[in-house]
Amino acid sequence: MGEQAIVRLEEEHLQPVLVIRVDDLVETAFLLRDTEGYYFDFLSNISAVDYFPEQRFGVVYHLASIPYQTQLTLKVEMENDRQLDNLPEIPSVSTVWRTADWHEREAFDLMGIFFTGHPDLRRILLPDDWQGYPLRKDYEDADTYHGIAIK
Amino acid sequence: MTSYTEGLENYKKKLAAITPQEMVINMGPQHPSTHGVLRLELITDGEVVRDIIPHLGYLHRCFDKHAESMNYGKAIPFTDRLDYLSSMNNSHAFVMGVERMLKIEDKLPKRVEYIRVLVCELNRIASHLIAIGTYGIDIGAFTPFMWCFRDREHIMNMLEWASGSRMLYNYIWVGGLFYDLPVGFEERCQEFVDYFKPKLVELDDLLSNNQIFISRTANIGALPADVAINYGCSGPMLRASGIKWDLRRVDGYSVYPELEFEIPIGKGEMGTLGDCWDRYKVRVDEVTESVKIIEQCLRRLQTDFKRTPDFDPRGLVPKKVNLKAQEYYIRAENPKGELGFHFVTQEKTDVPRRVKARGPSFNNLSVLPELGRGQLIADLIAILGSIDIVLGEVDR
Numbered sequence: 001m002g003e004q005a006i007v008r009l010e011e012e013h014l015q016p017v018l019v020i021r022v023d024d025l026v027e028t029a030f031l032l033r034d035t036e037g038y039y040f041d042f043l044s045n046i047s048a049v050d051y052f053p054e055q056r057f058g059v060v061y062h063l064a065s066i067p068y069q070t071q072l073t074l075k076v077e078m079e080n081d082r083q084l085d086n087l088p089e090i091p092s093v094s095t096v097w098r099t100a101d102w103h104e105r106e107a108f109d110l111m112g113i114f115f116t117g118h119p120d121l122r123r124i125l126l127p128d129d130w131q132g133y134p135l136r137k138d139y140e141d142a143d144t145y146h147g148i149a150i151k
Numbered sequence: 152m153t154s155y156t157e158g159l160e161n162y163k164k165k166l167a168a169i170t171p172q173e174m175v176i177n178m179g180p181q182h183p184s185t186h187g188v189l190r191l192e193l194i195t196d197g198e199v200v201r202d203i204i205p206h207l208g209y210l211h212r213c214f215d216k217h218a219e220s221m222n223y224g225k226a227i228p229f230t231d232r233l234d235y236l237s238s239m240n241n242s243h244a245f246v247m248g249v250e251r252m253l254k255i256e257d258k259l260p261k262r263v264e265y266i267r268v269l270v271c272e273l274n275r276i277a278s279h280l281i282a283i284g285t286y287g288i289d290i291g292a293f294t295p296f297m298w299c300f301r302d303r304e305h306i307m308n309m310l311e312w313a314s315g316s317r318m319l320y321n322y323i324w325v326g327g328l329f330y331d332l333p334v335g336f337e338e339r340c341q342e343f344v345d346y347f348k349p350k351l352v353e354l355d356d357l358l359s360n361n362q363i364f365i366s367r368t369a370n371i372g373a374l375p376a377d378v379a380i381n382y383g384c385s386g387p388m389l390r391a392s393g394i395k396w397d398l399r400r401v402d403g404y405s406v407y408p409e410l411e412f413e414i415p416i417g418k419g420e421m422g423t424l425g426d427c428w429d430r431y432k433v434r435v436d437e438v439t440e441s442v443k444i445i446e447q448c449l450r451r452l453q454t455d456f457k458r459t460p461d462f463d464p465r466g467l468v469p470k471k472v473n474l475k476a477q478e479y480y481i482r483a484e485n486p487k488g489e490l491g492f493h494f495v496t497q498e499k500t501d502v503p504r505r506v507k508a509r510g511p512s513f514n515n516l517s518v519l520p521e522l523g524r525g526q527l528i529a530d531l532i533a534i535l536g537s538i539d540i541v542l543g544e545v546d547r
Contacts, residue, residue: 013477014251041380044482047493047507060493062480062509066380066394069401073480087155099383102517110215114155121158125208125546128159135215 010075017060017073022090025076029096032063032072040065040072043097046104048111052137055079057088059113082138084112092118110135162204169194173201176528180209184289184532187542189516191535198527203520210546218506223249223472224325226506231319233490233508234544236281239274239310240485242323243267247404248481248492249325252474255467262456263327263464264406269340269448270310270322272441276347277306278486279434279441282539286431287358289536290367295358302350305343312336326467337453344446351439359435368431369422372522372534376425382521383514386488387433388538391417392425398484410447412440427537434539437486472501487511487539510544 005024010017020028032040040063049058061074080088092115094100104115105124112133115121123130132139143151166175176193179185188209194202214233218226230245231238250256284299307317312333314322322329358364374384376392389396397414399407415436417429474496482491488511495505515538523531 012475014479017478043383044489045480045491045493045507045509047505047509049478049495049505051504060478060480062491062493066396071480073478097383098381098521099514099517102513118158120162121155122162123159125211127208134213135219 007077013073015071015073017075019075019077022076022078025074026091026093026096028074029061029093032074033096037068038065038072039067040070041097042066043093043099043103044071046100046107048107048113048135050111050135050137055081057111057113059090059107061093082136084132087112087114089114089116091116092121094118109133112136166192166194172196178531180206184536186285186536186540187545189540189542189545191519191531193528193531195528198529200523200526200528200531203523203531205516205519207516207542208546210542212547214508214547215506218508219503222501223503224468227324228319228321230508231321232543233510233547234278234485234487234512234541235318236541237274237278237486238318238320239267239270239323240278240483241490242321243271243405244481244483244485244490245492246323246325247483248479248494249472251481252477252479252494252496253325253469253472255326255469258467259327260456260462260464260466261406262331262452262458262462265448265452265456266328266332266464267323268405268407268410269445269452270313270320272444272448273306273310273340275486276438276441276445277303277310279438280306282434282486283354283358283431283438286536286539287364289532290364292358292361292364295354298350298354298357302347305346309336309340309343312339324465324468325472326465326469328464331458331462331464332452334458337449340445341449344442344449348442351435351442355435359432365421365428367533368427368537371422371427371530372526372537373423374425374518374522378518378521379425382518384488384518385511385514386485387430387437388488388515388518390415391430391433393417393419398482398489402482404483410444412444415440427533430537430539474501478505482509485511487541487544488515508544508547510547512538512540512542512544513547516540516545 005020005028007019032038042064044062044064047060058077063072078088107113108121109123109125173196176195179190180188190206192204193200217229227242230241233241280299280303284296287295311317314320374392376394379389379392395414395416415433421428476498478495480493482489491509493507497504522534
């Protein structure tokens with residue numbers, strides 16, 4: 001475990017970003033949380049990124065270690081054809097950090113990332129019957145909402 | 152193909168499967184003690200809460216989408232509206248993130264930094280006063296509410312004098328400030344501090360040691376440290392559980408390393424560690440610490456970094472924010488906890504690709520179902536009040 005999970009290390013940012021394979025995400029998360037020397041027990045933030053016009057999405061995890069006062073940024077990336085019936089799928093880390101529960105719901109709600117294994121994946125900020133994922137760069141406003149013209 | 156509506160169906164099934172003696176009660180979105188438009192769906196058995204399903208989004212104003220459609224400077228007024236009780240702290244965090252990416256952070260004049268910290272700490276006191284006052288009213292103590300709002304009004308007036316606006320300031324800019332402090336601000340601020348210190352003692356006498364208040368809050372909603380960390384709680388929530396975690400010290404941003412202040416933590420004085428009383432008390436103690444910081448800032452602003460005719464608070468404000476493609480996560484200590492902004496920038500444009508705001512209230516609120524399960528409905532109000540949420544930031 002370890003080396004083969006890492007795709008690459010992006011060092012051009014102010015904080016280096018560790019890009020890892022989607023399949024190894026949960027295992028890596030457990031490893032980072034529980035291993036002495038890392039103890040990344042605090043998940044600050046999950047943010048989903050749309051790399052439009054590329055057919056690619058990314059999900060960025062910002063971790064912090066309270067005992068060692070360090071920070072780490074993880075990223076997973078996946079290709080997707082942007083169809084509404086074919087959302088990009090990522091394993092959920094809500095079993096590792098419960099913070100992920102609501103953050104993943106938000107990413108699902110606004111960016112349309114489907115987190116497999118999430119206990120309660122519903123829309124969180126928008127109404128349950130909302131169509132589409134507004135934070136995607138190719139999102140277009142609907143003409144009507146419940147039969148009311150809004151344009 | 153995976154079904155994307157499975158979560159929604161499970162939720163509907165859960166509500167349909169309640170037993171005959173259980174009842175579903177809606178608390179909010181127009182309930183006064185939800186501190187805004189939060190709707191809680193409670194599954195209750197008599198007076199006991201069996202489960203809590205929070206529904207958010209009534210105040211969703213698309214901060215992320217707005218910030219991704221305009222340049223960095225224009226997005227600052229929107230950050231003011233995230234946690235509208237501590238606008239200065241929000242814009243400070245946002246602006247620091249952009250400045251670090253621009254690499255002008257170290258070039259800022261010290262006077263700018265000290266003014267920023269001064270107004271942020273004033274705003275922190277204002278925010279905590281609301282938290283303390285409205286918490287009193289949740290429990291049934293009306294007088295502290297009036298006292299807190301009376302003292303907060305002085306802060307609002309001072310910040311209005313500096314920025315021109317009462318609550319939503321747009322005062323801290325990328326690379327500087329809107330204006331220098333008005334002439335006489337330091338002296339008036341010192342007068343306020345001298346007036347405010349005895350008031351704090353008064354407030355402590357009235358509420359902190361009030362027997363009714365203690366009975367309602369001690370041993371209620373105790374949050375163990377490991378649960379708090381796992382749910383991403385930060386700020387006074389995490390510190391009340393006994394963990395010394397304050398980003399002003401951990402990250403040491405701005406001029407905080409040069410200032411002396413303590414980090415108050417919960418000690419379980421009245422009951423269990425991390426109960427509602429501890430969370431309340433941490434906020435009261437933080438107000439005292441903020442007063443200390445303000446006094447130090449005032450001293451420095453009147454001696455080492457005095458107002459000079461050639462001081463230009465907008466000297467480093469960039470005409471256009473030109474950044475190479477990169478990403479950065481900035482975090483800062485808000486009155487409510489860790490406020491973070493995740494920036495993903497684009498080449499050749501000053502419009503970011505992605506700005507995600509990580510609101511502390513959003514994460515602090517997510518622990519509510521865990522804390523409230525098995526409690527009485529009346530205690531749930533006490534727990535919710537002690538979390539101190541602002542819906543502007545939960546829904547963004």
